[in-house]
Amino acid sequence: METEDRLLTPGEVASLFRVDPKTVTRWAAAGRIGSIRTPGGHRRFRESEVRALLEGDAGAQATFDSGHAQP
Amino acid sequence: METEDRLLTPGEVASLFRVDPKTVTRWAAAGRIGSIRTPGGHRRFRESEVRALLEGDAGAQATFDSGHAQP
């Protein structure tokens, strides 16, 4: 239970995903990622959510056994 | 131990390996290489992992002999 609701800027999220800040804005506009709007209209993103999205299957090092067994 | 290594685009990885970006996509789809998906569906690859793969036999890291198991 992390109560850490640290907010990240579009530029931060963009650097994490290796994309353009505009792309992050587009994700928020499309509802693909939760966003908080500042009274001025700028967006902020929850670090926990961003980290969850970054946890793709990059760490999954396929336990590739010699699965060539043919029944 | 969690290092924030940079992410590479399919085109970058393809240039490093001198293959087609489509081939890199196939590697990711087959689980031969870890991949992170953007909310839009595009893939990003960890530079550290790619560099480790680029080491080839030089490092003989023997993560696992992928595939050709001897009969």
Place this chain on the structure above:
DNA sequence: ATAGAATAGGGTAATTAGGGTA
């Protein structure tokens, strides 16, 4: 209040995903 950096918004090229084929 002023300055500098970052962000929002729209529009257009380049890259990528996916399937099917050689």
Place this chain on the structure above:
DNA sequence: CGTGTCCTAATTACCCTATTCT
């Protein structure tokens, strides 16, 4: 079985200016 090339659709990157944030 793995890789390269064909196609279409979707996503992303870079161009601009005005507004907002520090």
